[in-house]
Amino acid sequence: MLDLTLVAARDTALPEPAEIRHLIGGAWRGSADGATFERRSPAHDVVVTRAAKGGAAEAEAAIAAAREAFDDGRWSEVSGKERAGLLLRVADLIDRERERIARVEVLESGKPISQARAEIEGAADLWRYAAALARTVAGDSHNSLGRDMLGVVLKEPIGVASIITPWNFPFLIVSQKLPFALAAGCTAVVKPSEMTPTTTIILGELLIEAGLPAGVVNIVLGYGDPVGAVMTTDPRVDMVTFTGSTAVGKAIVAAAAPTLKKVSLELGGKNPQVIFPDADLDSAVDAIVFGVYFNAGECCNSGSRIIVHADIAETVTERVVALSRKVAFGDPLDEATKVGAIVSPEHQAKIDAYVRGAVAAGATVRLGGAALDVPGLGGQFYQPTVVAGVTPDMAIAREEVFGPVLSVLTFRTMEEAIGLANAASYGLSAGVWSENVHTCLAFARAARAGTVWTNTWMDGFAEMPFGGVRESGQGRELGRYGLEEFLEVKTVQMRIGRTRAPWVTTR
Structure with a gap:
């Protein structure tokens, strides 16, 4: 089970x-x-x-x-x-x-x-x-x-x-x-x-x-x-x-x-969250899970890839996997459900193809990676999925998956983190997690994105422009x-x- x-x-x-x-x-x-x-x-x-x-x-x-x-x-x-x-x-x-x-x-x-x-x-x-x-x-x-x-x-x-x-x-x-x-x-x-x-x-x-x-x-x-x-x-x-x-x-x-x-x-977007070693990991992990599973990941602002400092990458990955298991997937008419169905069978197949392609390229599925059967429902659902060992050349790191699939990449320096964040052809949104305001501002100015969140993810206000x-x-x-x-x-x-x-x- x-x-x-x-x-x-x-x-x-x-x-x-x-x-x-x-x-x-x-x-x-x-x-x-x-x-x-x-x-x-x-x-x-x-x-x-x-x-x-x-x-x-x-x-x-x-x-x-x-x-x-x-x-x-x-x-x-x-x-x-x-x-x-x-x-x-x-x-x-x-x-x-x-x-x-x-x-x-x-x-x-x-x-x-x-x-x-x-x-x-x-x-x-x-x-x-x-x-x-x-x-x-x-x-x-x-x-x-x-x-x-x-x-x-x-x-x-x-x-x-x-x-x-x-x-x-x-x-x-x-x-x-x-x-x-x-x-x-x-x-x-x-x-x-x-x-x-x-x-x-x-x-x-x-x-x-x-x-x-x-x-x-x-x-x-x-x-x-x-x-x-x-x-x-x-x-x-x-x-x-x-x-x-x-x-x-x-x-x-x-x-x-x-x-x-x-x-x-x-x-579209291929939106990164960069997590530095001094980040508040309790807040960051919760935001990562929210960012990738909100609307079943069918969201242009989905936080579909995290770029984690190598020193904390394993800790963050383990915590994300553990918290992902607690996210309620299932009947969207139930008040307890946080993640519902995938919009169509064709789209579900596309999501799964990205995961399979990543595995074939050498990545490791730490959680999920397959369709999900929900008791009593005949629609299409996909498991919460975390893919580690992702490299920048993989399609799952560069292209929009549009599903509940998280890619994990690692970095050592600020320059490397910025390079990875800007490596995709998209530029919708990005996030940075650090308790150091200078780190956050340096990343925010260098990220090629229309919105940059610092120590949060996907907050939105009618007054703030989006694009x-x-x-x-x-x-x-x-x-x-x-x-x-x-x-x-x-x-x-x-x-x-x-x-x-x-x-x-x-x-």
Whole structure:
């Protein structure tokens, strides 16, 4: 028997599958060709969603509705006060529907119910923060251009935004984008992942209830081809914001290039935590375990590799293995569960292939390394896995596994630690553990990452910008920077009086 902490299936009745449709121009619509698709719960292996399957026609109709809604000013020209009021009403409605949204997210994504509730609570906070920003959109004035000139810099909404969101945090990530777009005055077309579409549809219901004008937000269900392809190439779209894999992000940049629309990307990560000998190991080990198993490791910020000083590497590894055995894996509808199901059989096979590849290359599995059977459930689960003896050339050290798999590397000097941390092509986040503030600051300045945590991992605040460098993306979400992504700068130069000297002199 496995020496792990497992949570068997609860005797819980599952709801009938949700039946969902597109939101286009303020109306709920099926697909013109009648096509649909199903989503099976990754934990319970039953159908939980039947959705209209969008095509090019639906994507084009949604873009047309968003374009019209932006151009006629029904949202782009209203006051910041009005925008803020609506966003605050949406936040209150999200709070009201928290349990419903969380339960749907569990069924479609496989994540634990306690985590889903916390994410929905965090999403409501993002809508409230964006509401605060809606009343602060302001440019600049320049009165030092000469006695007869006044310069004004305006900040205006960029226009129609295509918002493409992933399956791992479906409600939270749409809430990292959409309220900021709305605060800026943009209109939007949203495509949620085909694996987790329903919570975005619930959000559409709440937007209507809150009083958002028709056409300002449109939701098209379906697959990247053709829906996402239309959303990234149509010239009526002014901006694309996407969260997902680096490979798809690169394809979006290429697809958007002919129309030179703005592209904002939050992509993959291979995020290191560096542990120095003077670190508080109790805190560090707990954060390592949290960082790699949170959301079953299906997280762009996953702390999927640790870089440990050689003097303490064995101690840290043993403690991580021991604590990993106590993390509750199993039925995501149980309050005790901390790690739920893997999103799909194909993804589970990919995770396992990375582990097998590491072993073939000479690494050692200290814990896990195989699929996990949870009593009473037919879905896909993967064991908590710790792989030691990893070297920088191994795929498991360089590529995004996106599962509950920790790689352990070692170092001797600060320079070596920084080199290992920066060796992957990604640059989303990094962490450092030391009681010496100089060590922490030196590492933070040298790490090539959009976020660096010191003596903590994966804390997040609406006020703090989030995004990566290199192959982890471009642009930022959250904070004031998240609003700025959806704004365009316009210069207005005004001559005061008729003081301009003629260019052509007449007699």
